[in-house]
Amino acid sequence: MPKRILITGATGFVGSWTVRHFKAVRSGVELWATSNEPASARLEVDEFVQADLFDNQAVQSLVEKCRPDEVVHLAGLTGNIPLAELIRVNVIGTENLYNTLITNCDLDKLRIVQVSSAATYGMIRSEELPITEQQQPRPVSSYALSKLMQDYLALSLWRRKGLGVIIARVFNILGPGQPDSLVPMTFIRQLINTKDTDTESFKVGNISSRRDFVDVRDVASAFNILMSRGRPGEIYNVASGEDISIEEVIEKLTQISKIQVTIHKAAERMRAADVASVRADISRIKIETGWEPKISLDDSLKAMWDNTE
Known part of the structure; x- marks a missing residue:
């Protein structure tokens, strides 16, 4: 059976480029995608399932059908939205997905790249540049707070359940x-x-x-490389440096x-x-995986x- 890769949030800006990249470089795999919005005809995947990650039944059905070996988790809300709605989607929706994966997938093989945001670092002083992954987060916006909560959730499930999640903390994408x-x-x-x-x-x-701007095509490449070379339970800055x-x-x-x-x-x-x-230190991802922006x-x-x- 071919390896199955699930990309959530696949209809968005970053998601659609991630689908394109994985389609180009990962031959012999089944590419699955999901979003709460309908897919366009240009989204070239083997299977597309429209689902709201807050809907337990929809998530259960998706995971039982797909049973992925790898997941790129991009689904979520951004922007100036009430905190309660951000938490509903970015945190509780993620918890629904991850708990269902834990129940239905082989955790020894499952790898997840969770897409985080540099917004979680928040207020950075000039003497703290470049920003390393050890930087103390000081989120300012409600969005940043919800993404930090999502990161803490993922790391907690790694420690408690052995969920093989790798966090890609992405800077300003263009x-x-x-x-x-x-x-x-x-x-x-x-x-x-x-x-x-x-x-x-x-x-x-x-x-x-x-x-610190980084091209979306380089970002998609980073997700693919982190999937195979990143260490579960770790955070990696994805940026230009x-x-x-x-x-x-x-x-x-x-x-x-x-x-x-x-x-x-x-x-x-x-x-x-x-x-x-804002300027990232990308030493960790370069040294550990060989990725760098091109x-x-x-x-x-x-x-x-x-x-x-």
Whole structure:
């Protein structure tokens, strides 16, 4: 029987790229996918099951049908959503999935890559850069708090039940297909709008903040490598290991698009608690697995612009 790989949250931005990557590099496996939304015709998997992870019966049915050997767990909520709803999906939904896997799968063989977020690190001081996996989390947003709870749940099940879960703590993801609400896609949409409306106004928030961007295609590659080479019960930063200011990202986009704009700082785009600088230490994943990012920021931005144009 071929190895079965289940990807949750497969219809999202990162999920769809993860499906593409696993389809390309993992021959001879059965690729299963699930999401609470219907799958598009472009999602090339062997089996797709629409399911809400909060629904115990739906999760039980999914796992009994699939009985996966490997799971990439991406399903979850993001953004400015009430904490109770975030916990319902990101924590309780994950607990439902993991408890069902524990009951129905061979724990000696099962491997899970749980996709976490650098938002869990929260407020970082400049002297704490670059951020290692040993950094004390200080989550700021409700989303970050729910993801940290999810991480603690996974680590608890590893210690108590032997669930082979590996945590990929991903930094700022970008790439073709990124949602319009996220940086830098929000800037690309504004640039297109200035071109279409013949206006030079460009609204921004805090553009002095610095972030560690990593291409979604490199992220999908990291998930695959962590599955075979990562250590269960460990956290791995997935990032570029370099930081850049948002202002510099905008400058790169204006060069790519050949559109010049006048930047206006908008109060409604400012965050009350914005981390000044984020940069990951990716030594652990590089040393232990051999993974490192291959796609430059310039190439990512160019691909995003070309994909949108």
